[in-house]
Amino acid sequence: MLMPLFGVSINIITLFAFIMVLGIVVDDAIVIGESVYTEVEKNGGGVTNVVRGAQRVATPATFGVLTTIAVFVPFLFSTGPEKAFFYGLSIVVIFCLIFSLIESKLILPAHLAHTKFTPIKENSYRARFNRAFFKFINGPYKRTVSKCVEWRWSVMAGFIAILVVSAAW
Known part of the structure; x- marks a missing residue:
């Protein structure tokens, strides 16, 4: 307008x-x-x-x-x-x-x-998905991110190596 x-x-x-x-x-x-x-x-x-x-x-x-x-x-x-x-x-x-x-x-x-939020039913697909998702986030994903932060310079070198190889191809 x-x-x-x-x-x-x-x-x-x-x-x-x-x-x-x-x-x-x-x-x-x-x-x-x-x-x-x-x-x-x-x-x-x-x-x-x-x-x-x-x-x-x-x-x-x-x-x-x-x-x-x-x-x-x-x-x-x-x-x-x-x-x-x-x-x-x-x-x-x-x-x-x-x-x-x-x-x-x-x-x-x-x-x-004004939205009515209803609790998720315990055995629904969404509840099972949420449990599996949060298990993944708080388990392997969190450990991977922690290791990447701990070894940040190695991770950076790895990404630069991948970039160089990609550019060479």
């Missing part, structure tokens, strides 16, 4: 910008939603737990979006033949990120506060 106010129309460039920023918008909502779900799963439903879950990740999510906006602001002031490309792209990305910020911090938690 705001695009015509800034002289931007719907075209290939603005659609590309929208598709490009869509991943960031979805990631922001997923981070908030997962934090809320974790809080509700731990302490039960209710507005207070939804707010606590959203607040836990609000600051890093907000700064993640603001730094991305800061990257696109200088493109608004570009000149020359590429100005139309960069201006349209930047306007769409900045507006999408601003609306995403508003939606993920205010509207999404309000919707989640």
Whole structure:
């Protein structure tokens, strides 16, 4: 709705910008939603737990979006033949990120506060999957990550060796 106010129309460039920023918008909502779900799963439903879950990740999510906006602001002031490309792209990305910020911090938690979370049935497929998944995460995956951190320079050398071999091929 705001695009015509800034002289931007719907075209290939603005659609590309929208598709490009869509991943960031979805990631922001997923981070908030997962934090809320974790809080509700731990302490039960209710507005207070939804707010606590959203607040836990609000600051890093907000700064993640603001730094991305800061990257696109200088493109608004570009000149020359590429100005139309960069201006349209930047306007769409900045507006999408601003609306995403508003939606993920205010509207999404309000919707989640009214959602009825039912406990997972003990013998359901989801409960069995969750047990197996957390067993994997807290077992072999955690041990592997710990070893990789402990032997970080060897891991780095291994990845550089793989990169060199890939480039050679």
